[in-house]
Amino acid sequence: MAAAQLMADLLADRSVAVVHEWFSAVGGSENVFLAIADLVPHASRHVLWAEPDADPTGLRQTWLARTPLRRSKALALPVMPLVWRTAGRPAPDVVISSSHAFAHTVKFGDPARTRHLSYVHTPARYLWSPDFDGRGANPLLGLPRAALRRVDRWGGRHVHAYAANSVEVRDRIRRFWRRDAVVVNPPVDVEFFGAGPDGARDYLLGVGRWIPYKRFDLMIDVAEQAGMPLVLAGSGPAEAQLRRRAGSAVRFEVRPSRARLRELYAGAAALLFPAHEDFGIVPVEAQAAGTPVVGLARGGLLETVVHGETGMLADSTDPRVLAGLLAEVPRLDRARIRAQAARFSHARFAERMTRWVDDAVG
Structure with missing residues (x-):
């Protein structure tokens, strides 16, 4: 029996709510939320609000969606725990939250009757790791940060079980919330990205949202050092700055x-990924296409990339060091690279999620 059907059968006689933060059209956490919801087809789907370019079909938005706060995540953060405590009526038997801010604090019923499970992409970077992601440096968050950290930790006391998307995030949960978690890596559509024919493998590739902490500026410097063409695929607020920097x-x-x-993955000599990510779905997609990854020996890449076998990693942001790793890329075996990506398939995710939920709901 397929793992997805096992999850549906496991919760068939229970009412279930699946919860996420704000919902954008594109994003790794949103895709995981939808994958969780797909495992429980009868579950209701709850989000704080859906962004204008997202499809809100089937999503229950909170009252926050009807306020101006939806236009500023920094201003909305302090009220999110309150929203999650007043949004669920009636109380379901099981709540599964997909959290990267305050969704883990959702309380849709008395914990004596409702089992609250939380899949965590990361404890809110805005609160706990402001230096890790420059967006957390917003001056509006400076004064309330200490208070919000207490709310964040206290607000999750009723959670019966946590799952983390990576070892990196599990360690943050232990450090910041003083709770343990099971590691369940996110699902990646490795079948789709592995189905394309190989291209010329004559350029470097960077993929993702164009924001500072993703380090697309560093990718440009690495490609210049290596003397290779570079393709940057994505979108984001740093586009104009990157275009000015690019040759x-x-x-x-x-x-x-x-x-x-x-096609871009299949035609690239290597994916550049010099960012410190919680997990990082893009490197797995690239490996599914047989494309090696060159990046930092930090965060999620330590789980998804095998140094010297499916990519090359260095604990350095010096473009000369990263460019030097590219000389090792041609010897890597593409079949081995694809096999590594297969470890993060949707089927594997469904199996691990079912096991975690089964243990948690009894």
């Missing part, structure tokens, strides 16, 4: 389709 050997692919992204 003629850099090509921008804005909002590529999934099919086009698969």
